[in-house]
Amino acid sequence: MAEQDALARALDLARGYIASRAARPVRATATLGELRHALAGPLPEHPIDPTAVIDALARAVDPGLVTTTGPRYFGFVIGGALPATVAAEWLTAVWDQAATLYVMSPAAAVVEEIAGAWLIDLFGLPPHSSFGFVTGCHMANFTALCAARHELLRRAGWDVEADGLQGAPRLRVLVGAEVHVSVVAALRMLGIGSNQIVRVAADDQGRMRPDALAAALDAGAAETPTIICAQAGNVNSGAFDPLDAIADLAGGHQAWLHVDGAFGLWAAVSSTLTHHVRGLARVDSCATDAHKWLNVPYDSGLVFVAHPAAHRAAMSMSAAYLVRSPDEPREPMDWVPESSRRARGFAVYAALRSLGRSGVRDMIDRCCRLARRFADRLAQEPSIRILNDVVLNQVLVRIEPAGKDADAATRDALRIVQEEGVCWLGGSRWHDMDAMRISVSNWATTDDDVDRSADAIIRTARRQA
Numbered sequence: 473m474a475e476q477d478a479l480a481r482a483l484d485l486a487r488g489y490i491a492s493r494a495a496r497p498v499r500a501t502a503t504l505g506e507l508r509h510a511l512a513g514p515l516p517e518h519p520i521d522p523t524a525v526i527d528a529l530a531r532a533v534d535p536g537l538v539t540t541t542g543p544r545y546f547g548f549v550i551g552g553a554l555p556a557t558v559a560a561e562w563l564t565a566v567w568d569q570a571a572t573l574y575v576m577s578p579a580a581a582v583v584e585e586i587a588g589a590w591l592i593d594l595f596g597l598p599p600h601s602s603f604g605f606v607t608g609c610h611m612a613n614f615t616a617l618c619a620a621r622h623e624l625l626r627r628a629g630w631d632v633e634a635d636g637l638q639g640a641p642r643l644r645v646l647v648g649a650e651v652h653v654s655v656v657a658a659l660r661m662l663g664i665g666s667n668q669i670v671r672v673a674a675d676d677q678g679r680m681r682p683d684a685l686a687a688a689l690d691a692g693a694a695e696t697p698t699i700i701c702a703q704a705g706n707v708n709s710g711a712f713d714p715l716d717a718i719a720d721l722a723g724g725h726q727a728w729l730h731v732d733g734a735f736g737l738w739a740a741v742s743s744t745l746t747h748h749v750r751g752l753a754r755v756d757s758c759a760t761d762a763h764k765w766l767n768v769p770y771d772s773g774l775v776f777v778a779h780p781a782a783h784r785a786a787m788s789m790s791a792a793y794l795v796r797s798p799d800e801p802r803e804p805m806d807w808v809p810e811s812s813r814r815a816r817g818f819a820v821y822a823a824l825r826s827l828g829r830s831g832v833r834d835m836i837d838r839c840c841r842l843a844r845r846f847a848d849r850l851a852q853e854p855s856i857r858i859l860n861d862v863v864l865n866q867v868l869v870r871i872e873p874a875g876k877d878a879d880a881a882t883r884d885a886l887r888i889v890q891e892e893g894v895c896w897l898g899g900s901r902w903h904d905m906d907a908m909r910i911s912v913s914n915w916a917t918t919d920d921d922v923d924r925s926a927d928a929i930i931r932t933a934r935r936q937a
């Protein structure tokens with residue numbers, strides 16, 4: 473049968489890809505032109521056998537794939553894909569469930585319910601928290617901030633879902649100077665422009681300064697509805713805003729405290745890291761990703777809100793045909809901005825079940841240990857400087873050859889390391905300096921992978937000297 477044949481072929485191709493993962497170049501090897509040439513052509517006039525389609529697709533895209541699931545990909549903050557999650561994703565496609573209403577897929581609805589409760593327990597969030605499964609932390613930030621907007625305006629006597637923002641009481645939003653761009657973009661979609669946001673000074677690691685936050689809060693009228701967006705895990709340095717002190721200040725001003733913890737929230741699962749997120753149980757909402765550090769395939773983000781009524785009021789909608797189930801299960805669509813969507817809960821459930829509490833903790837701890845190993849090895853090289861305090865899984869590396877332009881040397885070294893293909897890391901700017909950015913986020917990375925990658929960087933740094 474054509475469907476079975478195509479799946480069997482996909483299984484072969486997947487096995488081959490996984491087997492080659494540790495050896496193939498981490499970067500894509502094809503140029504833009506080569507990829508276009510391999511994939512383009514007129515839209516076929518007639519059907520093609522599914523197995524032949526899959527074969528041709530896999531052949532054409534292979535040189536354009538970045539081995540992000542491999543153990544030496546350290547770019548952006550991109551996790552790998554745990555075996556159970558990949559298998560669960562395959563079945564998610566085979567089952568093709570819409571996680572919208574319970575009646576459309578009782579299985580998808582209940583899996584979300586269970587996985588959400590496990591995550592609340594894992595992060596130590598208030599047990600009554602509501603949650604939603606979204607595409608990524610960007611949409612998780614958006615969802616949480618919708619709930620914040622609803623609740624603060626409700627308290628001010630305004631129904632934002634019915635009456636919109638025009639004429640509504642003004643909202644004040646404070647963010648750290650190192651806020652992630654997705655929070656700013658989410659606020660923009662909520663009607664709060666980037667020029668309307670108050671940016672609070674951060675320290676040298678990128679942490680919001682509580683004294684600066686206190687001053688900013690005192691500068692405004694006490695009754696102004698206020699949202700504070702804090703961060704757990706700076707995208708460059710990995711640093712954490714001091715949540716406990718910020719929660720004290722938020723409480724004193726009846727402000728809604730939101731935490732963007734795309735990867736940093738996972739510090740909560742480890743006894744050696746949890747101090748970084750002290751105060752997390754006191755926040756009003758938080759956002760994270762499963763596709764980063766939980767090593768679930770793309771896409772998978774998570775939002776948690778300590779005020780379920782506000783969360784639901786901001787997200788839910790009704791129509792005559794969207795009939796809710798009489799025994800009142802959790803309806804997945806009540807907690808996310810989308811109506812129809814993939815049943816993302818299956819893969820998250822599979823990740824949590826396959827790792828267990830200790831497995832999640834070990835994976836997070838291992839990545840942090842490997843990040844320190846990376847930094848320690850690189851720091852021994854005279855022309856290499858580590859720019860951040862390595863408190864999590866992020867390392868910022870700069871090449872500083874004596875008497876040479878360090879920005880140019882860092883950019884050149886980055887390009888050479890990427891081209892060589894032993895590992896892949898991205899670039900960034902930190903305190904007006906070019907830097908290479910390492911993020912250790914993959915369950916499969918080993919000491920040997922870090923050593924080989926550090927050697928590649930050191931070799932390149934020596935060539936810049």
Ligand SMILES: Cc1ncc(COP(=O)(O)O)c(C=O)c1O
Pocket residue numbers: 548549607608609610611652654655705706707732733734735761773
């Ligand atoms: C701190 C932080 N917040 C939000 C995001 C956005 O997450 P996503 O791209 O998964 O939507 C990222 C992505 O790197 C991040 O690092």
